[in-house]
Amino acid sequence: MRVVVAEDTAILRAGLVQLLEEEGHQVVAAVPDAEQLRSAVKEHRPDLVVSDIRMPPTHTDEGLRAAIELRTEQPGLAVLIFSQYVETQYASRLLAGGSAGVGYLLKERVLDAQDFVDALERVAAGGTALDPEVVTQLMGSSPSRTTVAELSPREREVLGLMAEGRSNSAIAIALVVSERAIEKHVANIFTKLDLPVSSGDHRRVLAVLRHLGA
Known part of the structure; x- marks a missing residue:
């Protein structure tokens, strides 16, 4: 390129x-x-x-x-x-x-x-x-921080890895948990942030980032 x-x-x-x-x-x-x-x-x-x-x-x-x-x-x-x-x-x-x-x-x-x-x-x-630190600070500065504050520490960790573009399987490996557990965390994140759940990794990252940047 x-x-x-x-x-x-x-x-x-x-x-x-x-x-x-x-x-x-x-x-x-x-x-x-x-x-x-x-x-x-x-x-x-x-x-x-x-x-x-x-x-x-x-x-x-x-x-x-x-x-x-x-x-x-x-x-x-x-x-x-x-x-x-x-x-x-x-x-x-x-x-x-x-x-x-x-x-x-x-x-x-x-x-x-x-x-x-x-x-x-x-x-x-x-x-x-x-970088996860960038995501963390964007979350803290977002007008929707009250909603983001409802995420558990583990869900915040998963969200940070999602924003890096990682798939559920890659997140599961990074956090040493099952992929099923990650799927549950991802579903909870979208529910708490009032975002539509999508099966596409790229589309879900875009949805989260648009929310954080809104």
Whole structure:
């Protein structure tokens, strides 16, 4: 796939480019700020953008705001936010605009390069990849937090894994329980959040994320 990387730290930017190219992807541009990100996406029309949040000139939320704008202008553009920070306000807007092809990973929690590449490829294919900490903070900032508060600790854990795009069987393996138990937790989550139950993993993730980003 064709990728634009936006990262103001030169060493990390070079590392991302090297990793992606070693995996057979084409990095059509690697830029240090949000303004150059906008220009690069308009020029190259990539399949995916990998962007930090805090970049020059203010080092606040330029990258995330640019991602929202670019998704609005190019609805099919996949975006993976890769940052040290969780910005709930703009992250909710990014997800509310349609969570297909959206990822949000925290740098310090990505411990394996292959996991990062897998998440990136899942997002590029129209899937979702969210760090559980991002999901937790979005849940806490959601206007529907009273409803979310009704989830049990285990249901919150399952919801976090659902938001990573994992299937029931994968969640069962991760939590060392039966798949039947996970199916029950998933049904309870949708009931408590007043969301329609769907047998499709991707559709259920989209429903949860739209709820959290509403």
